[in-house]
Amino acid sequence: MDPVTLKLLPKAELHLHIEGTLEPELMLQLAAKNQVALPYADIDEVKAAYQFGSLQDFLDLYYQGMSVLQTAGDFYDLTWAYLERCREEGVVHSEIFFDPQGHTSRGIGVDIAIDGITRALAQAHSEWGLTACLIPCFLRHLSEEDALETWEELQPHLSHFTAVGLDSSELGHPPEKFERVFAKVREAGLKVVAHAGEEGPASYIWGALDLLKADRIDHGVRCLEDAELVERLKAEQIPLTVCPFSNVKLCVFENLQSSNVKSLMDAGLCVTLNSDDPAYFGGYLNQNVLETAAAQGLSDSEVRLLLANSIKASFLPDSEKQRHLAALSSSTD
Numbered sequence: 042m043d044p045v046t047l048k049l050l051p052k053a054e055l056h057l058h059i060e061g062t063l064e065p066e067l068m069l070q071l072a073a074k075n076q077v078a079l080p081y082a083d084i085d086e087v088k089a090a091y092q093f094g095s096l097q098d099f100l101d102l103y104y105q106g107m108s109v110l111q112t113a114g115d116f117y118d119l120t121w122a123y124l125e126r127c128r129e130e131g132v133v134h135s136e137i138f139f140d141p142q143g144h145t146s147r148g149i150g151v152d153i154a155i156d157g158i159t160r161a162l163a164q165a166h167s168e169w170g171l172t173a174c175l176i177p178c179f180l181r182h183l184s185e186e187d188a189l190e191t192w193e194e195l196q197p198h199l200s201h202f203t204a205v206g207l208d209s210s211e212l213g214h215p216p217e218k219f220e221r222v223f224a225k226v227r228e229a230g231l232k233v234v235a236h237a238g239e240e241g242p243a244s245y246i247w248g249a250l251d252l253l254k255a256d257r258i259d260h261g262v263r264c265l266e267d268a269e270l271v272e273r274l275k276a277e278q279i280p281l282t283v284c285p286f287s288n289v290k291l292c293v294f295e296n297l298q299s300s301n302v303k304s305l306m307d308a309g310l311c312v313t314l315n316s317d318d319p320a321y322f323g324g325y326l327n328q329n330v331l332e333t334a335a336a337q338g339l340s341d342s343e344v345r346l347l348l349a350n351s352i353k354a355s356f357l358p359d360s361e362k363q364r365h366l367a368a369l370s371s372s373t374d
């Protein structure tokens with residue numbers, strides 16, 4: 042598919058960490074403003090540091106990078122820059138993760154992050170009609186107790202959230218560690234999403250489904266190692282939010298050619314493509330879609346199916362889904 046056509050097609054992004062949209066330029070600018078010391082002299086040094094051998098390598102720099110975010114205005118600027126990118130790329134709806142514990146652990150209250158992020162979301166909605174959901178995630182390398190405390194801190198802000206997620210270091214931190222806190226999340230009427238089967242085994246996807254009752258699986262690419270799991274994901278059409286550039290940068294796959302996007306689609310699964318942490322992984326949504334389609338040999342109708350899946354798998358109301366799906370199917374290239 043050509044880039045101009047892709048830009049014009051309505052699409053949703055469902056796996057995007059707002060802290061992972063922190064471009065090196067803004068990172069250095071905020072570091073100078075807020076007097077936060079970073080181990081980089083200039084933008085080239087920041088970019089040169091983005092060579093990751095694993096998820097943990099990335100996370101170490103990701104948490105360091107977010108330390109420059111100090112004020113509500115900083116969170117606003119960060120979010121606004123991403124939303125402008127959505128406008129340019131024809132993303133009509135975005136479901137945005139943020140990591141409360143990545144901020145509270147360094148003395149920045151959840152209210153500061155939420156204030157800045159939601160101000161930018163409201164402005165994009167009023168200026169060009171972009172819709173968004175905000176999804177706080179628990180950091181799985183921290184304790185259950187820490188997640189429970191964070192859940193309490195989020196209580197005054199629940200009306201801003203559609204779902205709660207689970208992210209950070211996967212291996213050694215299976216979903217069962219967070220069964221009780223996600224029971225509270227569901228009792229509060231929120232949806233559940235969880236990173237699973239990125240670096241971790243297929244059993245973590247079972248855990249996310251059966252114990253956390255996840256509505257969607259973030260990444261999930263290792264599901265193909267378990268035929269019974271694939272049957273379950275297919276039968277229930279549980280969406281997978283796959284992030285091709287992320288998977289290559291974090292060495293889950295060697296390159297886009299060896300990614301399993303096409304195999305997941307051929308297995309009848311509800312696959313969506315997403316950018317995860319685009320400032321760190323080398324590209325935003327449309328570049329992920331275009332380069333993955335080329336590398337995997339996807340036809341234009343398969344690309345359209347991925348975009349339709351992104352709308353269907355979103356947490357938008359049915360009427361909004363129907364509106365976007367109608368616009369997608371009426372646009373011909």
Ligand code: HPA
Nearest residue numbers: 058208209210236317318
């Ligand atoms: O891809 C990811 N996996 C786990 N945690 C994360 N936090 C930001 N990005 C990621």
Ligand SMILES: [Zn+2]
Nearest residue numbers: 058208259317
């Ligand atoms: Zn992610």
